[in-house]
Amino acid sequence: MNNPMILMEGVHFSYRGADNNTPILHDISLSIHPGEWVSIIGANGSGKSTLVKLFNGLLRATQGQISIEDTPLTNENLYDIRQQIGYVFQNPENQFIGTTVMEDMVFGLENLSLDHAEMERRVNHYAAKLNIVSLLSKHPGELSGGQKQRAALAAILAMEPRIVIFDEATSMLDEQSRQEVIRIIRDMHQSGSYTIISITHDADEIEASDRVLALADGQIIADAPPSSITRQPDVMGRCNLIPSFYIRLTQQLNISYDVPVHHHADEHGLLEELCQLYSMK
């Protein structure tokens, strides 16, 4: 068994100076293994972003211990550990620094003190991988939403992190760009080189991941594979998630019209069954 990539033991967090004493996170213990793709779900304000910001030390736990690859997070090693962790924001605008996509990629690499040849190799490699070679000389403002998110991701992957955190990274994107980013995450997952943490409300993204951590009121209320989470109405409800369109449609057909279809999570299965029913009519 591999050692955990991320280990949290008895972690508490509350904002300093908050007028009430309710902690944002309360006694969280978890371990995430190398190569896993973990979705973090929860209602707005449940502590999802706070939790992942503890992983890379953007926030520091008020109590408890956090280790990344067996190394406990301390003030001294924070900088080194952050280099292992890429953070993709919801709004890619928030992470552009350079005036061109290329400059933006180089900025991160300069901070790693890489030599020129290595920087060039990485820019070319990751720009090609994310299909943004033709965008390298463009100003971030000239890009579409999906292109911006790909450019932001290329800059992050070029730093070759072990862990990549997606903080609702598809929520601002239109349908086509959203599918594109999910495809990229899938590829990253398949390569086995990354531990992927994604905060999301997106049913497709949740379905595609290995494991779901559900947060409510600052605590983990469920830790299970996606197919099992969607079958737990109480967890779905506490996370403010809604069953997929197909599941709700199936329920309506059953309850209101006595159409005896089973619960289907996808279009194909539901249509197949409707077709069988219709041909027996």
Place this chain on the structure above:
Amino acid sequence: MPIVFNEVSHAYGGNPEQLALDHVHFHIQDGQFVGIIGPTGSGKSTLLQHFNAILRPTDGKAQVLDFLILPGEKIHEVKRLRQRVGLVFQFPEQQLFADTVEHDLCYGPMNFGATEAEAKLLAIAALEQIGLSPDLLSRSPFQLSGGQMRKVAIASVLAMNPDVLVLDEPTATLDPRSREEFMTLLHTLCRTQNKTVIVVTHRLDEVLPFTDQLLVMHEGKLVFEGSNMALYEHAEKLPTWRMAIPKPFRILQACEQMTNNPLANHVRQDGTRATFTPSWVAEQIHLLFQTSQRDDSGGVPCSNDSS
């Protein structure tokens, strides 16, 4: 007073070669719930900034309530226009600036002449409308979660009690339940207070349950204007406008095909709005099954099932 856009074009930097809006022409009645949809870069956000004259047409004219917005001309009483047309930007949390939620919410009303006491009442009412507790009034807006910040920003626009509410991707960062609740709230404001609500979004399925009228933007042009049902009948065009066909459309199209029974024959007769919610779709499927005239030639082949 309706909103009428008459051949409105907008060229950023005055370059007529690159029109962000290209001769856009439409009419919105009072108290309508309107969805403006289109992919990123289609001109949606440019269009919506014309509703309260942040941008003015570079060609054509826009009539918003009793204000006429013309190229190159200053608008009288622009402040009154902006009170009556509340605009919520794509990142409403970036509209927040004050040290407490209360100060943020009171800023708009006081700017438009309310006393401090009146403003506070409006602030509390707006928070309640959006489903947040008045306990938040004393908190710093920057200590709230992303979703709560967004709601506070929207409440700050509601506190000004505008006649027209224009929102740019208002639900992007909300969780699914809050999204549904928020759209329902907008719909209630529209129906009970006769406010015109215009939602700019790329999530077509999210606005369908509520919209009286849909406008589809593509590359700066208005490529579709009509009801939900009219868009359903043009669904095959959506991919050419760089948008996905929503799930309820796909299911119903497949059922129409399966039963060889056009949906339009049924929904048009009773004149109700096609909402494309799960319960509405279930009802239509039931109807299609009930009313189809099956020929006896052996039924419909179901896909890839050989057993």
